Amino acid sequence: MTTSSDHVFVCGGSGFIGLNLIRHLTRPGSSWGAVKALVRSAEGAARVRVAGGEPVFGDLLDEVGAWRGAAAGAAYVVNCAQPAVTSSPSERSAMDRSLLRSLDTSRLRRVVMVFGSSYFGRTEEGDSLDETVTMRRPTGLGPSYAPGVRALRSIGEDLDWVAAFPGGVYGRGTWFLEHCLRSIQRAEPVVLRDPPAIWPYIHIEDCVRALEFLMTVDRARLDVLGREVILADDEPVPMSRFVDYMSQAVGKPTRLSLLSEEALRELLPPFYSGQLSANMAHKNARLKRLGFDLKYPHVREGILALDLPRH
Numbered sequence: 001m002t003t004s005s006d007h008v009f010v011c012g013g014s015g016f017i018g019l020n021l022i023r024h025l026t027r028p029g030s031s032w033g034a035v036k037a038l039v040r041s042a043e044g045a046a047r048v049r050v051a052g053g054e055p056v057f058g059d060l061l062d063e064v065g066a067w068r069g070a071a072a073g074a075a076y077v078v079n080c081a082q083p084a085v086t087s088s089p090s091e092r093s094a095m096d097r098s099l100l101r102s103l104d105t106s107r108l109r110r111v112v113m114v115f116g117s118s119y120f121g122r123t124e125e126g127d128s129l130d131e132t133v134t135m136r137r138p139t140g141l142g143p144s145y146a147p148g149v150r151a152l153r154s155i156g157e158d159l160d161w162v163a164a165f166p167g168g169v170y171g172r173g174t175w176f177l178e179h180c181l182r183s184i185q186r187a188e189p190v191v192l193r194d195p196p197a198i199w200p201y202i203h204i205e206d207c208v209r210a211l212e213f214l215m216t217v218d219r220a221r222l223d224v225l226g227r228e229v230i231l232a233d234d235e236p237v238p239m240s241r242f243v244d245y246m247s248q249a250v251g252k253p254t255r256l257s258l259l260s261e262e263a264l265r266e267l268l269p270p271f272y273s274g275q276l277s278a279n280m281a282h283k284n285a286r287l288k289r290l291g292f293d294l295k296y297p298h299v300r301e302g303i304l305a306l307d308l309p310r311h
Contacts, residue, residue, distance in 0.1 A: 006033065006073075006074070006075035006076075006107075007033060007034040007035065007036050007070075007073065007074055007075065008025060008032055008033070008034070008035045008036070008074060008075065008076045008077075008078065008215075009036050009037075009038070009056075009070050009071050009073075009074035009076070009077045009078075010022060010035060010036070010037040010038070010053065010077075010078050010080060011037075011038045011060060011071075011077070011078070011079040011080060011081040011099060012038070012079065012080035012081030012082060012114075013036075013037020013038055013039055013044070013048050013051075013053055013055070013080070014037070014039045014040075014041075014043075014044030014045075014047045014048055015080055015081070015082065016169070016171070016173055016174060016204070017080045017114065017166070017169060017204070017207060017208065017211075018037060018078075018080040018081075019047055019048070019051045020051075020171070020204050020205075020207070020208045021078060021080065021208045021211055021212075022035050022037055022048060022051040022052055022053040023051045023052060023208075024205075024208040024209065024212060025052075025212065026051070026052030026053065027052075034054060035052065035053045035054065036053065036054045036055075036056050036070050036074070037053040037054070037055055037056065038056050038057075038058055038059075038060070038067055038070070038081070039055045039056065039057060039058075040057070040058070040059050045057065056070045060081055060094075060095040060098050060099055061091070061094055061095060061098065062098075063098045063101070067102075068102040071099065071102040071103060072102055072103065072104040072107070073104070073107065074103075074107070074108060075107065075108065075109050076108070076109055076110055076111075076112075076215050077099070077103060077108065077110075077111040077112070078111075078112045078114065078211060078215065079095075079096070079099055079111070079112070079113045079114055080114045081095055082116075082141065083095065083141070083144060085140075085141065085271040086271070087144075088144075089143045089144035089146075089147075090144075091144070092141070092144035092145065092147075092148065093144065093146075093147035093148055093151075096113065096147065096148030096151060097147075097148075097151060099111075100151055100152075100155070100159075103159065105158045105159050108159070108160070109160065110160045110161065110162065110215055110216070111159065111160070111161050111162075112161070112162045112163075112164055112211055112214050112215055113148060113152060113161065113162070113163050113164065114164045114166065114211065115145040115148065115149070115163060115164065115165050116140070116141055116142065116145065116165055116166060116167075117165040117166060117167040117200055117230050117231075117232065117280060117282045118138060118139050118140040118141055118142035118145075118278070118280065119136070119138055119142045119145040119146065119149065119165055120133060120136050120138070120142070120165065120230070120280070120282055121136045121137035121138040121139050121142050121278075121280065122137040122139055122278050122279055122280060123137075123198075123279050123280060123281045123282075124279070125279065127281065128236065128281040128282070128283050129281065129282060129283065130230065130282070130283040130285050130286065131165075131226055131228045131229065131230055131286050132226075139274055139275075139278045139280070140271060140274050140275055140278070145165075148163075149163055149228065152227075160219055161227060162214045162215075162217075162222065162227050162228075162229060163227060163228045163229070164210070164211060164214055164229055164231055165228065165229065165230045165231060165282075166202055166207050166230075166231040166232075167199060167200030167201055167202055167230065167231065167232040167236075167280065167282055168199045168200060168201045168202070169201075169202055169203075169204055169207050170201055170202070170203060170204065170242075170299075170302065170303070170306075171203065171204035171205075171306060172306060172308075174204070175272075176239075176242075176275070177246070177306075180242070180243050180246050180254075181246065181250070181308065183254065184243075184246060184247055184250055184252055184254045185250070185252070185311065187252075188255075189254075189255040189256060189257035190243050190254055190255070190256055190257065191257045191259060191264070191267065191268075191276070192239050192240060192243070192256055192257070192258055192259075192276060193239075193258065193259065193260070193261055193264060193276050193277045194258035194259060194260060195238070195258070196238040196239040196240035196241075196256075196258070197238070197239050197276060197277060197278055197279050197280070198236050198237065198238050198239075198279050198280070198281045199236055199237070199238075199239060199242075199280055199281075200230070200232035200233070200236045200280060200281065200282040200283070200284070201232065201233055201236070201237065201242065201299050201302070202231050202232050202233050202302075203233070203295070203296040203302035203305065205295060205296070205305075206231075206233065206294050206295050206296055206302070207231055209292075209295065210229075210231045210287060210292055211231075213290075213291075213292050214229060214290075217290055217291065217292075221290055221291070222290070225286055225289050225290055226286055228286075229286050229287050229290065230282050230283065230284055230286065230287065231284070231287060232282055232283070232284040232287075233284065233294055233296060233297050233298060233299065233302070234284065234294065234297040234298060235297075235298055235299075236280070236281040236282060236283075237299055239276070240256055241299070242299055242303075243256065245299055245300050245303045245304075246303055246308065249303050249304055249306070249308045249310075250308050250309065250310050250311055251310045251311055252310075252311045261273075261277045264276055264277055265277075
């Protein structure tokens with residue numbers, strides 16, 4: 001944990017994962033101390049303050065910005081910042097490069113870089129994969145993560161790092177859950193691929209708990225088991241099953257509209273049609289071997305815990 005002169009620095013602090021991480025690290029009884037968060041707007045700063053953090057204005061793409069002092073003075077850094085879905089892959093790599101150059105390795109205890117399991121990419125029907133896979137088929141933002149992962153691998157022992165790859169993080173405010181919830185509430189069919197894509201999911205509470213765990217998990221265990229860690233619950237499931245659990249939770253029946261991948265591309269923007277089309281049966285074996293215990297090991301339990309509005 002931090003001392004009175006250290007702090008945690010969270011990049012992307014006003015985003016969904018970042019805000020929930022700040023709330024978690026500043027919860028009553030926490031011993032983490034000050035949590036500073038990089039923000040780009042007054043609205044983002046207000047959200048960070050409400051969550052319990054101290055906003056630091058700046059942009060990772062500004063390689064000489066004053067934010068670099070907050071990064072260099074941190075005992076722990078967690079990078080939750082993500083580029084826009086319409087950005088080029090080079091934007092995320094530029095953000096990662098700028099952050100890594102700002103760190104003071106003599107002070108820093110660990111940096112956790114948050115990417116996404118789309119880096120490992122698509123799986124064939126009936127197959128699954130973990131962090132040991134060599135033939136990757138990245139999808140969505142996945143290609144933009146590769147330069148940052150290579151940069152971490154090349155740094156050597158001077159920097160204690162972990163690369164975290166969350167699967168489909170769900171909670172109120174996440175795009176897929178809200179997409180399904182709106183359709184269910186309006187008695188409209190939920191649009192999915194035919195057959196529905198299989199995804200690894202993780203409840204937002206387990207996601208931020210896992211990030212906290214990776215901030216301090218024993219370095220020797222990381223050296224043995226690996227520093228690239230998929231964050232997911234115990235069972236990847238078809239999107240249709242996710243919708244079924246939501247329907248049960250809100251007490252309202254739902255219908256599915258199953259479309260071909262080609263039809264989805266015609267109906268939706270590229271990022272969203274790609275997300276709905278990609279099988280990503282990713283496993284959490286390394287996270288479990290490192291010693292992390294999930295609170296919600298299955299989507300069914302996690303959705304019920306969200307206390308969705310019933311009808």
